[in-house]
Amino acid sequence: xxxxxxxxxxxxxxxxxxxxxxxxxxxxxxxxxxxxxxxxxxxxxxxxxxxxxxxxxxxxxxxxxxxxxxxxxxxxxxxxxxxxxxxxxxxxxxxxxxxxxxxxxxxxxxxxxxxxxxxxxxxxxxxxxxxxxxxxxxxxxxxxxxxxxxxxxxxxxxxxxxxxxxxxxxxxxxxxxxxxxxxxxxxxxxxxxxxxxxxxxxxxxxxxxxxxxxxxxxxxxxxxxxxxxxxxxxxxxxxxxxxxxxxxxxxxxxxxxxxxxxxxxxxxxxxxxxxxxxxxxxxxxxxxxxxxxxxxxxxxxxxxxxxxxxxxxxxxxxxxxxxxxxxxxxxxxxxxxxxxxxxxxxxxxxxxxxxxxxxxxxxxxxxxxxxxxxxxxxxxxxxxxxxxxxxxxxxxxxxxxx
Numbered sequence: 033x034x035x036x037x038x039x040x041x042x043x044x045x046x047x048x049x050x051x052x053x054x055x056x057x058x059x060x061x062x063x064x065x066x067x068x069x070x071x072x073x074x075x076x077x078x079x080x081x082x083x084x085x086x087x088x089x090x091x092x093x094x095x096x097x098x099x100x101x102x103x104x105x106x107x108x109x110x111x112x113x114x115x116x117x118x119x120x121x122x123x124x125x126x127x128x129x130x131x132x133x134x135x136x137x138x139x140x141x142x143x144x145x146x147x148x149x150x151x152x153x154x155x156x157x158x159x160x161x162x163x164x165x166x167x168x169x170x171x172x173x174x175x176x177x178x179x180x181x182x183x184x185x186x187x188x189x190x191x192x193x194x195x196x197x198x199x200x201x202x203x204x205x206x207x208x209x210x211x212x213x214x215x216x217x218x219x220x221x222x223x224x225x226x227x228x229x230x231x232x233x234x235x236x237x238x239x240x241x242x243x244x245x246x247x248x249x250x251x252x253x254x255x256x257x258x259x260x261x262x263x264x265x266x267x268x269x270x271x272x273x274x275x276x277x278x279x280x281x282x283x284x285x286x287x288x289x290x291x292x293x294x295x296x297x298x299x300x301x302x303x304x305x306x307x308x309x310x311x312x313x314x315x316x317x318x319x320x321x322x323x324x325x326x327x328x329x330x331x332x333x334x335x336x337x338x339x340x341x342x343x344x345x346x347x348x349x350x351x352x353x354x355x356x357x358x359x360x361x362x363x364x365x366x367x368x369x370x371x372x373x374x375x376x377x378x379x380x381x382x383x384x385x386x387x388x389x390x391x392x393x394x395x396x397x398x399x400x401x402x403x404x405x406x407x408x409x410x411x412x413x414x415x416x417x418x419x420x421x422x423x424x425x426x427x428x429x430x431x432x433x434x
Contacts (some may be wrong), residue, residue: 040243042166045274050163051078052329056092062158068098069144070165080321091322098145239269246293262347262362269342270308326391356417
């Protein structure tokens with residue numbers, strides 16, 4: 033089953049392009065669901081049809097769903113929230129204020145991804161198009177499953193054992209209720225579900241598509257998104273440059289915009305070389321409705337297949353060598369000095385800007401030692417050798433010590 037996620041800076045027309053791609057998919061005979069995890073929920077406006085928290089049919093083979101994040105939050109967070117409320121009640125906090133404090137900022141958007149998991153597992157769809165929240169929120173969503181996995185594997189088992197052994201003592205001593213089995217079960221279940229989401233979205237049939245407008249600030253964010261998505265192992269399969277002013281006419285104001293956009297579009301071609309770059313002209317009226325959206329998508333993609341499965345190994349791969357192995361991680365637009373790298377047991381800690389990925393090494397690499405690292409042509413390469421091989425470590429390295 034094909035999964036395509038659309039992301040981009042707010043206001044670039046991301047939802048419209050996602051809806052158009054879904055309309056084109058359904059027109060080609062694929063049973064298609066377009067799912068919104070964006071709290072703004074503008075898909076109903078794009079299709080000109082009321083849609084709800086369950087898949088709503090808007091055309092033959094085309095269904096739209098705006099995820100009820102609050103419902104998913106209550107279903108997945110209820111046991112944990114009840115425990116937190118009991119602790120705050122003992123502390124004498126006002127019940128209304130306590131309820132506010134037990135809601136983690138951004139949790140609704142994260143839990144919205146669990147609806148994607150349910151729809152994938154349902155087997156009802158050939159194609160799922162996801163209209164994601166704007167870029168920053170999307171990256172937070174996609175980074176969470178792996179981060180929570182680290183906690184569950186290393187901290188959670190020990191914490192669970194300690195709490196089970198000390199619960200009677202701590203409860204009597206502090207007067208605060210200690211978490212019971214249902215709380216731990218809820219956390220473990222949440223981790224398992226998010227881990228499945230991560231596996232689905234980093235699989236060979238899933239990819240992310242960046243939508244942008246030809247503006248300098250938007251291009252800068254699109255480049256950062258490409259870097260961060262690659263860091264966390266997500267495939268970017270193309271870029272849609274939207275709302276391009278058509279050339280022609282004698283209006284000086286429009287001519288100025290055309291010239292400015294041409295400059296940025298040249299930078300887009302250079303920045304995303306090797307990826308499909310689709311262009312969409314600024315239309316004289318907003319496309320609303322299935323037919324108008326499908327017409328827009330046909331103009332954007334031309335003869336290309338908008339649902340083509342990405343080729344290649346993806347942003348992460350390991351190549352075996354005669355004396356060990358080389359780990360490759362795509363980091364487009366990143367220089368050597370911008371990458372921090374550290375080894376912590378069987379983990380490789382990669383830092384790029386404000387993002388950090390704790391990369392659990394495959395068993396075959398975990399037993400090897402890091403012999404050096406470098407960034408070349410937008411790719412981090414980490415060389416591993418056998419522990420018994422005491423050859424000198426390569427001197428050309430990233431900003432952090434391996």
